[in-house]
Amino acid sequence: MLRTVNRVLLGLLGLGLFALGGGVLLGALDLQRHWDFDVPGWWPFRGPDDVVLGTWGRTRWREEDWWWPTVIAVLAVLLALLLWWLLAQRRHRLDQVLVDSEDGAPARLNGGTLENVIEEEAQALDGVSRAHVRLTGRRTAPTARVRLLLEPHADPTGALGRLSRETLAHARDSTGLDRLPSKVRFRAARHRAERTV
Incomplete structure (x- = not known):
């Protein structure tokens, strides 16, 4: 049961990341203009000039020296945990x-x-x-x-x-x-x- 839950959660996480990456790619390549379709109003990436993190987001914590190293360290730990979780599914010991x-x-x-x-x-x-x-x-x-x-x-x-x-x-x-x-x-x-x- 736990193995199935783990695989479902991994699948949903992968699907979400795939959808997010695909949406960013659609905006970056300006495919909605080339293929003549529109994205929802709440979607932030509408064209090649849009960025994932705007000027306000990049400069908000500029005075704090700890902010960006902390963000990078947390993301690195999160990536390591997700990779460990993925590998743990493959080497599951048979109980x-x-x-x-x-x-x-x-x-x-x-x-x-x-x-x-x-x-x-x-x-x-x-x-x-x-x-x-x-x-x-x-x-x-x-x-x-x-x-x-x-x-x-x-x-x-x-x-x-x-x-x-x-x-x-x-x-x-x-x-x-x-x-x-x-x-x-x-x-x-x-x-x-x-x-x-």
């Missing part, structure tokens, strides 16, 4: 997975629990030092993002094969999913050299 219980009603499996089970089984593979799993996507069609930290002696091809054939296949079969698309990233563990006397 539940719908499992086919074969009685007509799907059961809900905690996404964090499934992530922990996949992590533990992946860490038990030969050559894997640590594993981190995150489930994203939809509750009925999750995607697994797996990061493996491999020991120096580990064979990445073998680890990937066993992860696909065993760990991810077990997770897919136990949840009754037809498929469990996965993105796997490897990183090699680095050990400090120890000096022996």
